[in-house]
Each structure stands twice: as structure tokens, then as C-alpha cells.
Amino acid sequence: MAKSTTKETPLMQQYNTIKAKYPGALLLFRVGDFYETFGEDAIKASGILGIVLTKRANGSASHIELAGFPHHSLETYLPKLVRAGQRVAICDQLEDPKTVKTIVKRGVTELVTPGVSYSDNILQQKSNNYLASLFFEKNSAGIAFIDISTGEFLVAQGNSDYIDKLLQSFKPSEVIFPKSRYKEFTETYGDRFYTYALDEWAYTGDYAYESLLKHFEVKSLKGFGIERLSLAVIAAGVALHYLNETEHRNLQHISSVARIEEEKYMWLDRFTIRNLELIGSANENAVTLVDVLDHTCSPMGARMLRRWIIMPLKERKPIEDRLNVVEFLLQNEELRENLLQEIRQIGDLERLISKIGLQKANPREVCQLKKALYSIENIKNYCTSSSSESLKTIGEQLNPCVLIREKIEKELHAEPPVMIAKGGVISSGVNEELDRLRKIAFGGKGYLVEIQKREAEATGIPSLKVAFNNVFGYYLEVTNSHKDKVPSDWIRKQTLVNAERYITPELKEYEEQILGAEEKILSLETRLYNELVYTLSEYIKPIQLNAQLTAQLDVLLCFATVATKNFYVKPQITEDNLLDIKGGRHPVIEKHLPVGEDYITNDVYLDNETQQIIIITGPNMAGKSALLRQSGLIVLMAQMGCFVPAKEARIGLVDKIFTRVGASDNLSSGESTFMVEMNETASILNNLSDRSLILLDEIGRGTSTYDGISIAWAIAEFLHNHPTAKAKTLFATHYHELNELAGSFNRIKNYNVSVKEVGNKVIFLRKLVPGGSEHSFGIHVAKMAGMPPKLINRANEILKRLEQERTGGEHIKDSIKKVQQQAYQLQMFSIDDPVLVKIRDMLNNLDVNTLTPVEALMKLDDIQRILKG
Numbered sequence: 001m002a003k004s005t006t007k008e009t010p011l012m013q014q015y016n017t018i019k020a021k022y023p024g025a026l027l028l029f030r031v032g033d034f035y036e037t038f039g040e041d042a043i044k045a046s047g048i049l050g051i052v053l054t055k056r057a058n059g060s061a062s063h064i065e066l067a068g069f070p071h072h073s074l075e076t077y078l079p080k081l082v083r084a085g086q087r088v089a090i091c092d093q094l095e096d097p098k099t100v101k102t103i104v105k106r107g108v109t110e111l112v113t114p115g116v117s118y119s120d121n122i123l124q125q126k127s128n129n130y131l132a133s134l135f136f137e138k139n140s141a142g143i144a145f146i147d148i149s150t151g152e153f154l155v156a157q158g159n160s161d162y163i164d165k166l167l168q169s170f171k172p173s174e175v176i177f178p179k180s181r182y183k184e185f186t187e188t189y190g191d192r193f194y195t196y197a198l199d200e201w202a203y204t205g206d207y208a209y210e211s212l213l214k215h216f217e218v219k220s221l222k223g224f225g226i227e228r229l230s231l232a233v234i235a236a237g238v239a240l241h242y243l244n245e246t247e248h249r250n251l252q253h254i255s256s257v258a259r260i261e262e263e264k265y266m267w268l269d270r271f272t273i274r275n276l277e278l279i280g281s282a283n284e285n286a287v288t289l290v291d292v293l294d295h296t297c298s299p300m301g302a303r304m305l306r307r308w309i310i311m312p313l314k315e316r317k318p319i320e321d322r323l324n325v326v327e328f329l330l331q332n333e334e335l336r337e338n339l340l341q342e343i344r345q346i347g348d349l350e351r352l353i354s355k356i357g358l359q360k361a362n363p364r365e366v367c368q369l370k371k372a373l374y375s376i377e378n379i380k381n382y383c384t385s386s387s388s389e390s391l392k393t394i395g396e397q398l399n400p401c402v403l404i405r406e407k408i409e410k411e412l413h414a415e416p417p418v419m420i421a422k423g424g425v426i427s428s429g430v431n432e433e434l435d436r437l438r439k440i441a442f443g444g445k446g447y448l449v450e451i452q453k454r455e456a457e458a459t460g461i462p463s464l465k466v467a468f469n470n471v472f473g474y475y476l477e478v479t480n481s482h483k484d485k486v487p488s489d490w491i492r493k494q495t496l497v498n499a500e501r502y503i504t505p506e507l508k509e510y511e512e513q514i515l516g517a518e519e520k521i522l523s524l525e526t527r528l529y530n531e532l533v534y535t536l537s538e539y540i541k542p543i544q545l546n547a548q549l550t551a552q553l554d555v556l557l558c559f560a561t562v563a564t565k566n567f568y569v570k571p572q573i574t575e576d577n578l579l580d581i582k583g584g585r586h587p588v589i590e591k592h593l594p595v596g597e598d599y600i601t602n603d604v605y606l607d608n609e610t611q612q613i614i615i616i617t618g619p620n621m622a623g624k625s626a627l628l629r630q631s632g633l634i635v636l637m638a639q640m641g642c643f644v645p646a647k648e649a650r651i652g653l654v655d656k657i658f659t660r661v662g663a664s665d666n667l668s669s670g671e672s673t674f675m676v677e678m679n680e681t682a683s684i685l686n687n688l689s690d691r692s693l694i695l696l697d698e699i700g701r702g703t704s705t706y707d708g709i710s711i712a713w714a715i716a717e718f719l720h721n722h723p724t725a726k727a728k729t730l731f732a733t734h735y736h737e738l739n740e741l742a743g744s745f746n747r748i749k750n751y752n753v754s755v756k757e758v759g760n761k762v763i764f765l766r767k768l769v770p771g772g773s774e775h776s777f778g779i780h781v782a783k784m785a786g787m788p789p790k791l792i793n794r795a796n797e798i799l800k801r802l803e804q805e806r807t808g809g810e811h812i813k814d815s816i817k818k819v820q821q822q823a824y825q826l827q828m829f830s831i832d833d834p835v836l837v838k839i840r841d842m843l844n845n846l847d848v849n850t851l852t853p854v855e856a857l858m859k860l861d862d863i864q865r866i867l868k869g
């Protein structure tokens, strides 16, 4: 902003005072019918919104940048600013400009940030929009998640692994923490979150505790079960403090706070969430599990489905309850259809009731609430009259809130406008004064005709006319021929060529009434409407419960739908320590195979006694990763309460799923990805339990072959010999050397994903069969990738040679040297071809002993490029 050298205008003084109160926020400053931005804000806003940037004088010797848009476009522009990562303070005029002579009072009415927003245009319908508040001490941290658009408020406390996992699962749109902890935060949790750091003073136990007591109007937090979580309480208190700071004061819809009950949910570490591609993927275009499963028909259901996916259960009873309802719904198609039809009518009841709490609901939304409550009543009837105990329980808890439904029905116009200013919101018969004013304002014509008729008769002027103009309002017009009949108390206002215009006290009084009536109607309707919304806000809790139960039903119905669509079966949940999947499929890959290809089903059996660890070898592209992931997904789906893609599945409850995928060297990142891989693997080994499922995909491939084999070997051995936790493990690897493990450890078994060699070709059978596999077929994959035939032939020769040498007990290094020496004699490397000389030199310079498979492939790629010129 250009510095002012002279006195600022009063408007800019007011602007600067307000701007200073909201550091870091872009201030939208209401001036008349526009929201204006100034200085740096204007530069930013014009860039993000593509609106014109102008300059205007600010005092006599300076200028300031300016960009603005009409106030009614706020809903269009605000989301763009917030999505671009801006915190936006909306500054409104707090009094009617018509009623004040000096500068109108202004103040910020809302500070919208990525994590604190309830506008439909900013929020994604199917995802929650969480603000995470984090407070950490040395080894542990407290976290609170708040979604102001739905009223959810959750807290947890634990070590950084747990907090990290929660951040990955809940994907908050914004994370707040104490200012001094910025470095620590990014070091521990990464730099991918939108963050905002707050002053330290808010982070005190007493202040936070008091804020919570005050908000919930309680004497202690015992009722919420969070009293002892001192760090989480601080995080939660600061979350409320932040909402207050962002000018969100009507928070009755945040009606309770709950602890995330760690002991109820399966532990999915962050790699599992990412690697199994549950609700998102590094690759934006990838299809994820939620894309396949989501057949919900309400936004609340869609959001709940996402929560169920990232938080599968680990207690048998609630899982079976869900599965039984899905089974019941599957068997009762008519009920299913009826329920679906009603849920579709309900809309986003959860966010709607939040808006009522925030006093931001518009008349049409209140009308929608009424419709939703009718559907709730129908759902209640369907559920209570069904023969499923679980559905009956849901039905009994649903509350159609008949009293308020009737109140809305009676007081609100059946089809109200979105904006209250349009009028016609409150029905007639609700308020006598409103009815009277409406009669005056809208019944005017009849009244005027009556006056005209009466006066015409009284004066004997048949051509008497009542009309209106802007100069002196309503008047009576008399043609010159009748002028003499005009009564003496009429006041002449205008003389025309052929006529004269008069006003009377009666007309004047009537006119004032009409003009005042419209304004009065608007303010009366607004008052009555606000009173109605206020009454509704007393029903937040039962309506939130309705929303939650409907969402639950929606997800269960969705599970029934996908089960029929995708031929899933009901899994058997047991307390045994085994996994027995027959004919399992990958729920996502099976939906996206090329036309004509079928997904090959596979059996996987694991237990803690005989077959705890399976080493899966097989060529590249055989389907090892798919098999690992499908096993993880089937367990996860079963414990969500969903049917599974298999012929049969017996799932002994799993408490944690860990996934690790060997790092593919990321040369550009500069960090040792192998080191990262080892760190991550170490964290699994420290958190094992007897009911854990571990999926290891090519662990160790990020280093040289022998290192890799040794580490993979040691990990398998460790898992097998762990004194307390016989974690079930699927271990996919390229190293067939690991097949030797089965000889020494009785619970390690070898399997391979089979292929058939026909002549020089490999056909992928994709069946998991007992026994190890002989070789990797990596060269075959190189051929499929289109490498030159000469090169492929040579690679085959080298391979054969190496295998022969190794079976003769020779060291791999020596074998490679021999192969290199022989290379000179081969025709392919005829010395005078400069291209081939270059390739020869490249190969000679390779240190095969430390070469990783990825580097080898990259070298092959280089060679191919050289050959192609």
C-alpha cells in the first residue's frame, strides 16, 4: 500500500483500524453496494478473482490500489478466495446508511478460513471440512477436530504416530497450533497442511477448560469422557477460542464433544490409508475404494461412509450388527427402495441444522427442514415396523419433531423465496399486524377505486380519477369542465391545460400508510422469521441425531446396493486368529479391467499357528501387489460392516493393518528413500500385536541386491520369532532367495503368483499357488516395454550366464565381470560403431554390485534412447 503523506479520508481511517484487527486476513470492506479491497489485498484479490485493479487517490499526495465486486456476488467470489488459501474477513455496514449522517459504522461479521466455513459454495458436499487444533508437549499431543458445518467436535490424545495417523485420516482443511511450534510441526507432520499459528497465551489448561465449560454450560467435562485428557482439552479449548476469534459466535449446534475411541477402531497407519488408496491417492486420477463403494444418496451418508472407511471397527458385535442389517436390507428389496426414496428427500439435514444454529439458514432451507421431518417420520415408520431389531432401534430413536414441523408449516409460506428481503416469507394468519400492513400495501388498488367512486358520487364529477406521481404522490384529477364542483377542502397541487390535480388529507394519510407499510412488512417478517429460526434452534440435538441415524441408514443401504451390484458376500467375523479368504478379488481393479478380461480370484489363508507369513514371489506384473492390497481391503471392508469381494471370507478380527512398499528411488528428491523406508518399517516392528495384518511389498528393494535380501530376510525372521506378536504377514518380493526362509522357519510358507512360459513368451495366470518361483521375468517386462530385440537378447544371455555361474557357487560380482569380458567378443559390440562404443563404456562403468533395480531400468532406458538416436 502506498504510504499516505497527508491525512487519510475518514473512510480509510476506519478501514485501517479494522484491517489492523485481522492480521493475515484479506479484508472485504463493504462500501455501498460493493465489497472493496485495498492495497495489497486488492492486488491479491484481482489476481485470484480476475477482477479489475484500479488506483484511486488516498489523501492528496498518495494513491491506493482498489478492486471490488458487487455485494450480491459474494457467494461467487468468496469461495474462490478461500480455495486459493486466503483467510477472508467480511466487513459489513452495521447500520442503515440512510439513518446516519456521519460515516456508517462497520465491523467484521465473519472471518472465513479454509477450516472454518459453512458456505455451501466453499464446502465439498461429500467430505467433512475439519479444523484441527493441535497442542503438543515432548512426546505426546492433544488434538481436536471441529467441523463447524456439521457440528462435529472430536478430540484425541496420544503420541505423534497416533496424531499423524489421525491427521492423515481426517484430512483437516486447516491446522492451528502455537506460534512457537511451527518448526516442530512441519518436522513431525509435514508441510502439506494449511496451517495457522496462534499466540501462546490461549494454550493454557485453565483457559481452555473454562472455555469448554462455558460453551457447553456444564460444571465439568466428565460427562464427555475427556476430563483427564489434559492436552486434548487444551486443543479443544483453543479450537473454540479460534471460532470466536473468527467471529463465529452462535455455536449451539456444536452441542457435544467426544473422544475418538481408539480402542473401538482398527489402526490403519498412514501408509495403509495412502497405499490401499482408500479415500484418496497420490495420483489424482486413480480410482479409490470410496469411488467404488459410494452409492449413498445423501451428502451426510457420503460423509459417514468416508469416516467408516478410515475407521473400521475392531469389536465383533457392532461389526456383526452392521452386517446383519445389510443382509436384512438385501433380502427386503421393497423396504430398501422405500427407505432410499425417503432419504433422497432429506438432503443435507446435518449441515442445514448447523446453519439454523448459526442463524444463517435462509427461508427455503427452513422449508426443506420441514420436508425432511416428514421423511424422517416415514423412515421411522418403515424401520419400527420391520422385523430387524437393529432397524427397530434406529426407528425408535428417530424423532420427526412434529411440533416444530407444524410450526414451520403454519408460519412459513409453502414456497418461500431464498432471500427474506424478497418478502412473502411468513404466511398470513400468523401475525395480525402483518396481515393489516399487507392489506394496506397490496390491497391498495381496491381502496383507491373505492375513494374514486365515493368522491365522484359526492361531487357529481363522473370523470374523477385517482392517480400517482413521484412529485406529490396520490392525487385526484378533475377536468376543467367540472372544476367548479371541487369541494373547498381539496388542495390544488397542479394545473394542466385541460385539468387540475388535487390532494386531500385522506389521500395523504393513505399514501403515508402504504409507503411505510412495505418497510414495516419487511422488518416485521424478518423479526418473525428470526424468531422462528430461534425456536428451531432449540431442536438442534434431536435433529442432529436424526441426521446421524439417517446417514447410518444411508451407508448400510449403500452397502446392500454395492453387494448386489458387485457380487459381494457376507464375511464371517470370528474371534479366531485367522484369515481365510476364498476366491478374493480386488474391489477396485476388478471394476477397471480391459473389456473381455476377468479378474482372477485368489485364496489367501493366514493364521498364527501354521501359516503366519507368506513369502509371495512372482514375475513383475504378475499381480503380487494386487493380491496384497486386496487382502488388506477385504479385511478392512469386512470390519467396516460391508460385504466383501470374495466367494467366502472368514475374518478373525484384525486390530491393525500396516502396509509398507519398498521405496522406488526418488533421485530428484535427494533424500535417501531407503533410509525413509527403513524408518517406516522400524515403526511397524515396534507396534505389532497378535492380531495385526502386515502387508510388505518389495521391502528392501531400495538398496543393493545383497543388502536388500539381507534386510528382507531379517525382517521376516523378526516377525516370525517375535515373542508376543505373531502378526500375519504377506510379503511380496522379487528376491527368490527369500524362499529359503521356509526351510528354517515353520510358520513361513512360500507361494508364487503363477505364470506360464510358452516358447519365449510369458502368460500371466495370476493364480497364487504354493511354492517359490524360479526367476523374475524382468527381461520379459523390458521386452513388453518395447526395448530393442538386440538388447533383450543380450540381457537374456547375461542372465543365463549369471544363473549358471551362481548355481556353480560363484560370487555374483565375479560372474558379472566374466560376462563383461565376454562382451568384447560379441558382434553386437563391434568396436568401430561410435554408438555402441558409448554403450559399452556405459556398461563398463556400472557398479553392478550397488546397482538397484530401478537404476538398472533407468540405465536400460538411457541405452534405448542412445540406440534410437
Ligand SMILES: Nc1ncnc2c1ncn2[C@@H]1O[C@H](COP(=O)(O)OP(=O)(O)OP(=O)(O)O)[C@@H](O)[C@H]1O
Pocket (backbone or CB within 6 Å): 589, 593, 598, 599, 600, 601, 618, 619, 620, 621, 622, 623, 624, 625, 626, 627, 766
Ligand atoms: N488377479 C488378477 N486378475 C486380473 N488382473 C490382475 C490381477 N492381479 C493383477 N492384475 C493386473 O496386473 C497388473 C499388475 O499387477 P501388480 O501391480 O499387482 O503386479 P506385481 O506383481 O506387483 O508387479 P511388480 O512386481 O512389477 O510391482 C494390475 O495393474 C492389474 O491390472
